[in-house]
Amino acid sequence: MEIELERTFLAKYLPEDLESYPHKNMQDSFIPKDSRHPLLRIRKNNDKFIITRKYLKQEEDKSVFIEETINLSEEEYNSLTQIDSKIHKKIRYQYKTENAKVCEIDVYQEELKGLVLIDFEFNSIDEKDNFTPPDFCLLEITGKEFLAGGMLCGKSYEDIQEGLEELGYKKIE
Numbered sequence: 001m002e003i004e005l006e007r008t009f010l011a012k013y014l015p016e017d018l019e020s021y022p023h024k025n026m027q028d029s030f031i032p033k034d035s036r037h038p039l040l041r042i043r044k045n046n047d048k049f050i051i052t053r054k055y056l057k058q059e060e061d062k063s064v065f066i067e068e069t070i071n072l073s074e075e076e077y078n079s080l081t082q083i084d085s086k087i088h089k090k091i092r093y094q095y096k097t098e099n100a101k102v103c104e105i106d107v108y109q110e111e112l113k114g115l116v117l118i119d120f121e122f123n124s125i126d127e128k129d130n131f132t133p134p135d136f137c138l139l140e141i142t143g144k145e146f147l148a149g150g151m152l153c154g155k156s157y158e159d160i161q162e163g164l165e166e167l168g169y170k171k172i173e
Contacts, residue, residue: 049077062143086154114171
């Protein structure tokens with residue numbers, strides 16, 4: 001079990017040199033499929049396979065999570081993905097900002113194409129609380145349930161477009 005301190009932002013634009021940074025293709029399958037907001041994620045991360053349960057540590061602070069992860073073999077992954085699930089695909093970039101803070105920039109693919117989310121992880125509450133996001137971040141969405149991974153799975157950009165527009169987000173092509 002791991003405690004994760006994380007803040008999430010909508011992207012205003014993609015950094016110009018993003019393609020030069022390390023990236024990986026990811027596929028997330030969330031179960032159970034009929035759950036409104038499934039918390040169990042089966043992930044293919046290039047050639048690594050994991051199952052994770054991620055949930056809020058406390059309701060008051062939507063940036064502190066408990067994350068329980070188990071590594072899987074490819075055979076286990078293939079078996080588990082036979083379960084009916086909600087799926088989304090994204091390209092995740094490991095981007096180093098001007099202040100040397102590394103973030104994960106998730107560029108969603110297929111049905112969610114145009115959505116870009118940025119996650120910053122922190123080593124302490126103080127670091128998290130005093131963080132100033134870089135200019136390519138539009139707006140913090142930490143705790144916005146409709147943009148959580150389990151809520152995005154199985155949806156299209158059009159399904160969430162109205163909520164994104166209310167936040168001032170413009171689709172990134």
